[in-house]
Amino acid sequence: MTRRLSIFNVTSLVLGFAFLYLPILLLVVYSFNSSRLVTVWGGFSTQWYGALFRNQALMEAAWVTLRIALLSASIATVLGTLAALALTRYGRFPGRTLFTGMVYAPMVMPEVITGLSLLLFFVAIDLDRGFWTITLAHTTLTMCFVTVVVQARLMTFDRSLEEAAMDLGAPPLRTFFSVTLPLIAPSIVAGFLLAFTLSLDDLVVASFNTGPGATTLPIRIYSQVRLGLSPEINAASTILIGLVTLGVISATLLSKRSVLRSRRNAH
Amino acid sequence: MPPPSRQSASASVGAVRRAFAPWADPDAKPLIRFENVTKRFGEAVAVDHLTLDIFEGEFFCLLGPSGCGKTTLMRMLAGFEFPTEGVITLAGQSLEGVPPYRRPVNMMFQSYALFPHMSVEKNIAFGLRQDGLPKSEILDRVGEMLRxxxxxxxxxxxxxxxxGGQRQRVALARALAKRPKVLLLDEPLGALDKKLREETQFELMDIQHELGMTFVVVTHDQEEAMTMADRIAVMDHGRIVQxxxxxxxYEQPKTRFIAEFVGDxxxxxGHVQGQENGLWHVKSPSAEMPLTIDDPDEVLHSGQAVAIAVRPEKMVVQREKPGPEAVNVLTGEVWDIGYLGDWTVYRIRLETGEILRVSCANVSRFVESPIDWDEQVYVTFAPGAAVILAE
Amino acid sequence: MKERSFTKRLTSGLVPAIPYLWLGVFFLVPFLIVFKISLSDPAIAQPPYKPVFEWSDITGFFSALDVENFELLTQDDLYFRATLSSVRIAAISTILLLLVGFPIAYGMARAPERHRSLLVALVILPFWTSFLIRIYAWIAILKPEGLLTQALTGMGLISEPLDILNTEWAVYIGIVYAYLPFMVLPLYATLEKMDDTLLEAALDLGSTPWRSFWTITVPLAMPGIIAGSLLCFIPAVGEFVIPDLLGGSETLMIGRQLWSEFFSNRDWPLASAVAILLLIVLVLPIVIYRDVEARRMETRP
Structure with missing residues (x-):
C-alpha cells in the first residue's frame, strides 16, 4: 500500500533539513562578506579567497593533509578489504572474536583515546612524530570504516556467481580477481572515499600524533578558530564544502550510471 | 409479484448450498450498503459509482483480477480509505468520517500483519485490550479463540x-476476538499451499456458520470464491459486473468477461437467425448447421452478433458421426490430450482454426479404444448447455 | 602439487593475517601501553613519563607500577565531576537527538519510495563535510551578537542578545547537529523496513493512532533506537572539539580534561589514567553496541 506523508511528516522533514543545512549555507554566504566581522554583512566581496591563497601556512597545511589522506586511505582500503574478506569468508578462525572487536572498537572509541594511545606507542618505539605517524594513525582509524562498508556488500554477495566461475574452470585466485573484485569494486571505492574524507577531517588524532613540519589543515584551522572567527576560514571552508559536494555528486552519478549499465546488460 | 427474472430461476441453476437467500427478500434490510460509491486516487478511478448490498450472516466474496478495485472496496469498509463520493452504511449508520479504530469491523490481512514482538496470546488479546475489557474476560475470550x-x-x-498455516489461524483468531459485526478477509488463503488451502476453505465456512457472522472475502481465486461464498460479486475496472x-x-454468466474469468x-x-419454440437459432462459422440454444431469458433480435459460451464439461467428444437428428455438431481433430486423473481434457482444433476445450470425466478405469491424437472427431452439446452472451 | 596447495594455504592465510597483525600492532599494543603508562610516575624528562617498561627487567616493571595516578583521580574530585558531567551531557544530548531524529527518520520512511534515496543522501552529505567546519559555523550563529540573535531580534521575538555560546546549551546544539546523521540513519533503517499493515491492523483492532505509535511503532523500532542512541552516546562522552569550541570554560567534559592534561599540563601518565577512566565508563555501552550490531548483521538476509 502507498504510504502517505502527513503534515507532521513534511514539517519535520523541512525543519530537520533546514537545521542540517542552514548553518553550512550561512557559512558559505558569509565567506563572500567584505566586512572583517564575520557576523555583520558588509557587502559582497571575494577578497578573503585571495587572502586565503596568499596564506602560505594554510596552503602548506592543505598540501600535507592531502598527501596524508591519499596515502592513508589507500593503505586503509587494502587492509580494510582484506579484513572484510576475513570476516565474511573465513568462518571461524582462531582469535576471530578479538579481531571483530578490534575492527568495531576504533569506530566508537573516543578519538582522544585512540590519539593518545597511538602517540604513546610511537614514543615507546621511538618513532619521530610527523607525517608518517599521522599516516599510520589515520590508516588504523579509517581501515575499520572500509571494512564495514565492504563487509556489508560481501554479505549480500551472491556466492553462486563465484561457484559458477569455478565450475567453469577458474581457479580461486582468478575467480577473485575476475568475478568477486569487479562486483565489490563500488563498495571498495566508497570505502576509500570514506577513509579519505575521515583523514582530511580529523583533528584530534592528528593533533596527538603531529610533529614538526606536519601541521594538517584541521590543526591549522583549529588554532586559528581558537583565536577568533576569521572570514578567511569561511572561505577555506567554502572551498572544502564545494569540493566535497562535487565529489559526492559525481560519485553518485557514476554509481547510478554503472547501476544503469549493469541493469541494461542484465536484460 | 416480482418480474420473472434470473432470481426466480436460481433454484434450478447450479448446486444449492443452503436455504439462505435474504437478497431475494425485498423486505430484508442489508447490513452493509454501498450507495453510488466512487473512489479516486488522483486521476485513477479505483471504484466507479458502485452500489451493493450485503446482508447479515452472508459469506460474501469480492472476486476479480488484480487492480479491479476489490481491495479498495474492502479498505473503505475497514476505514483505511474514504469514498470520494457516495455513502457506505453499516446497520443503517453512515460510516462517513468514522476512523478504523471506531468501526465494529475487523480485518484479516493478506500478510496476516501479526505483531512480531507479541506472543500469540498477546496478538489475540490486542483488540480486546483496546476496549478496556476486564483481565478475566480477556483471558476467557482469548482461550475461547485459541480453542x-x-x-x-x-x-x-x-x-x-x-x-504459515498457524499464522493464518492466529490472524483469524485475532480478528474474530472482538466479535465484529463484519469480518473482512483479504486473500485469506493466498499464502497457503494448495492442500492446506482446500482444508482451510471448509474450516472458514464452518467457523462462519458457527458464529453466524458476516464475512466479506476479497480474492482473485475463483475456485476459492465458488467454494465458500453465498454470493459472489465479480468486479472489473472498479465496477461490479454481476x-x-x-x-x-458459473452457469449463467452475464458477460463474456465473467464467463472467461470464472472457470474455463x-x-x-455467430449471428442470431431467429427464435423457434423458445429456442434460439444462431449461425456460426464454426458449425455447418445453425446452433440451437435454450436460453429463454435473453432478448435478442435477428441478425444480432452474439457469443455462445459453453463450458468444457458440457461438451461431448466422439469418434462416430452423430445422426441427422443431432443438434449442435462441430467437427475437428484432436490437437492435444491432457490426462488429469479425474478428468481428461481434449483440445480440439476446428476447421476454422479455433481450439475447443472439452473435458471428460474419467468414470471408468478402462477405456476401450480411447480417442487418440490427430483423430477426426465430432463435438456436440445440448441446447441447454450453452449461454448466449450479447456482444 | 602438494607444494602448490601449501603456497595456496599460505596466501589465503595472509588475508586475515595482515589486517589482524596491523590492528594488533597499531590498536591493541598502544592500548596496553596506555594502560601501563597510567600506572607510572610523571618525570620531567621528555617524553614526560618515567619509562617503567624495560624488556629485560620484568620484576622491575611490576614493582615500579603504582596506582598513584588513579589515587589522584579519586582524590581530586575534578575528574569525578568531569566524568559525571560528560555522561550527563552525552545522555541529555542522546535524548535530544532521539527527539529531533525520530520525526525526521519517520518522515523519510514515509516519503514516496523514489525520493527516499535522495533523502538518505541529503542526511549523509553534511557528514562528508568537515566536522570542524560544521562546528565552526555554529560559533557565528550562537555568538551574543551572532546570526541567531540578529534573526530573532529582527522578528521581534527578543530584545536582548541571546547568550548561548559558551554555555552547556551550545554544547547540546553542537552535539545534536554533528551527530544527527548517526541517529537518523539507524532509525530510518528500521522504520523503513517496518510493515505498514501492522499499523493498519492495530487501528483495525481499535487502537488509536497515538496508542498504535507507542505499542507497535516504537517497540519495533527498538533495535534502531538502541543502535542510534549508542552510536551517539559513546563518542559524545569522549567529545573534545564541541565542548572546546562551543562550551564555556565551565563546561566540564572528560575528553577535554584528557586533552588539557596532555597538552597543557604535559602530564602523560595522568592523561593515560583519564583515558582508562573514560574507557571504563564506556566499556558497558561499547559491549552492548557490539552485541546489537552483531545481531543486526546476523538477522540481515
Whole structure:
C-alpha cells in the first residue's frame, strides 16, 4: 500500500533539513562578506579567497593533509578489504572474536583515546612524530570504516556467481580477481572515499600524533578558530564544502550510471 | 409479484448450498450498503459509482483480477480509505468520517500483519485490550479463540516460530476476538499451499456458520470464491459486473468477461437467425448447421452478433458421426490430450482454426479404444448447455 | 602439487593475517601501553613519563607500577565531576537527538519510495563535510551578537542578545547537529523496513493512532533506537572539539580534561589514567553496541 506523508511528516522533514543545512549555507554566504566581522554583512566581496591563497601556512597545511589522506586511505582500503574478506569468508578462525572487536572498537572509541594511545606507542618505539605517524594513525582509524562498508556488500554477495566461475574452470585466485573484485569494486571505492574524507577531517588524532613540519589543515584551522572567527576560514571552508559536494555528486552519478549499465546488460 | 427474472430461476441453476437467500427478500434490510460509491486516487478511478448490498450472516466474496478495485472496496469498509463520493452504511449508520479504530469491523490481512514482538496470546488479546475489557474476560475470550482455531498449545509462541498455516489461524483468531459485526478477509488463503488451502476453505465456512457472522472475502481465486461464498460479486475496472450465487455466476454468466474469468469456457461467435419454440437459432462459422440454444431469458433480435459460451464439461467428444437428428455438431481433430486423473481434457482444433476445450470425466478405469491424437472427431452439446452472451 | 596447495594455504592465510597483525600492532599494543603508562610516575624528562617498561627487567616493571595516578583521580574530585558531567551531557544530548531524529527518520520512511534515496543522501552529505567546519559555523550563529540573535531580534521575538555560546546549551546544539546523521540513519533503517499493515491492523483492532505509535511503532523500532542512541552516546562522552569550541570554560567534559592534561599540563601518565577512566565508563555501552550490531548483521538476509 502507498504510504502517505502527513503534515507532521513534511514539517519535520523541512525543519530537520533546514537545521542540517542552514548553518553550512550561512557559512558559505558569509565567506563572500567584505566586512572583517564575520557576523555583520558588509557587502559582497571575494577578497578573503585571495587572502586565503596568499596564506602560505594554510596552503602548506592543505598540501600535507592531502598527501596524508591519499596515502592513508589507500593503505586503509587494502587492509580494510582484506579484513572484510576475513570476516565474511573465513568462518571461524582462531582469535576471530578479538579481531571483530578490534575492527568495531576504533569506530566508537573516543578519538582522544585512540590519539593518545597511538602517540604513546610511537614514543615507546621511538618513532619521530610527523607525517608518517599521522599516516599510520589515520590508516588504523579509517581501515575499520572500509571494512564495514565492504563487509556489508560481501554479505549480500551472491556466492553462486563465484561457484559458477569455478565450475567453469577458474581457479580461486582468478575467480577473485575476475568475478568477486569487479562486483565489490563500488563498495571498495566508497570505502576509500570514506577513509579519505575521515583523514582530511580529523583533528584530534592528528593533533596527538603531529610533529614538526606536519601541521594538517584541521590543526591549522583549529588554532586559528581558537583565536577568533576569521572570514578567511569561511572561505577555506567554502572551498572544502564545494569540493566535497562535487565529489559526492559525481560519485553518485557514476554509481547510478554503472547501476544503469549493469541493469541494461542484465536484460 | 416480482418480474420473472434470473432470481426466480436460481433454484434450478447450479448446486444449492443452503436455504439462505435474504437478497431475494425485498423486505430484508442489508447490513452493509454501498450507495453510488466512487473512489479516486488522483486521476485513477479505483471504484466507479458502485452500489451493493450485503446482508447479515452472508459469506460474501469480492472476486476479480488484480487492480479491479476489490481491495479498495474492502479498505473503505475497514476505514483505511474514504469514498470520494457516495455513502457506505453499516446497520443503517453512515460510516462517513468514522476512523478504523471506531468501526465494529475487523480485518484479516493478506500478510496476516501479526505483531512480531507479541506472543500469540498477546496478538489475540490486542483488540480486546483496546476496549478496556476486564483481565478475566480477556483471558476467557482469548482461550475461547485459541480453542476455536485449535492453537491452545501455541499460546506463548511468537509469530516467527509458527508455520504459515498457524499464522493464518492466529490472524483469524485475532480478528474474530472482538466479535465484529463484519469480518473482512483479504486473500485469506493466498499464502497457503494448495492442500492446506482446500482444508482451510471448509474450516472458514464452518467457523462462519458457527458464529453466524458476516464475512466479506476479497480474492482473485475463483475456485476459492465458488467454494465458500453465498454470493459472489465479480468486479472489473472498479465496477461490479454481476452479483449472484456461485451457481448462477458459473452457469449463467452475464458477460463474456465473467464467463472467461470464472472457470474455463469455449466461445463461439455467430449471428442470431431467429427464435423457434423458445429456442434460439444462431449461425456460426464454426458449425455447418445453425446452433440451437435454450436460453429463454435473453432478448435478442435477428441478425444480432452474439457469443455462445459453453463450458468444457458440457461438451461431448466422439469418434462416430452423430445422426441427422443431432443438434449442435462441430467437427475437428484432436490437437492435444491432457490426462488429469479425474478428468481428461481434449483440445480440439476446428476447421476454422479455433481450439475447443472439452473435458471428460474419467468414470471408468478402462477405456476401450480411447480417442487418440490427430483423430477426426465430432463435438456436440445440448441446447441447454450453452449461454448466449450479447456482444 | 602438494607444494602448490601449501603456497595456496599460505596466501589465503595472509588475508586475515595482515589486517589482524596491523590492528594488533597499531590498536591493541598502544592500548596496553596506555594502560601501563597510567600506572607510572610523571618525570620531567621528555617524553614526560618515567619509562617503567624495560624488556629485560620484568620484576622491575611490576614493582615500579603504582596506582598513584588513579589515587589522584579519586582524590581530586575534578575528574569525578568531569566524568559525571560528560555522561550527563552525552545522555541529555542522546535524548535530544532521539527527539529531533525520530520525526525526521519517520518522515523519510514515509516519503514516496523514489525520493527516499535522495533523502538518505541529503542526511549523509553534511557528514562528508568537515566536522570542524560544521562546528565552526555554529560559533557565528550562537555568538551574543551572532546570526541567531540578529534573526530573532529582527522578528521581534527578543530584545536582548541571546547568550548561548559558551554555555552547556551550545554544547547540546553542537552535539545534536554533528551527530544527527548517526541517529537518523539507524532509525530510518528500521522504520523503513517496518510493515505498514501492522499499523493498519492495530487501528483495525481499535487502537488509536497515538496508542498504535507507542505499542507497535516504537517497540519495533527498538533495535534502531538502541543502535542510534549508542552510536551517539559513546563518542559524545569522549567529545573534545564541541565542548572546546562551543562550551564555556565551565563546561566540564572528560575528553577535554584528557586533552588539557596532555597538552597543557604535559602530564602523560595522568592523561593515560583519564583515558582508562573514560574507557571504563564506556566499556558497558561499547559491549552492548557490539552485541546489537552483531545481531543486526546476523538477522540481515
Amino acid at each position: 476455536l482455531v485449535q492453537l491452545e498449545k501455541l499460546a506463548k509462541r511468537y509469530p516467527s516460530q509458527l508455520s 452479483v449472484a450465487t456461485p451457481g448462477e455466476i 469456457v469455449n466461445i463461439l461467435e
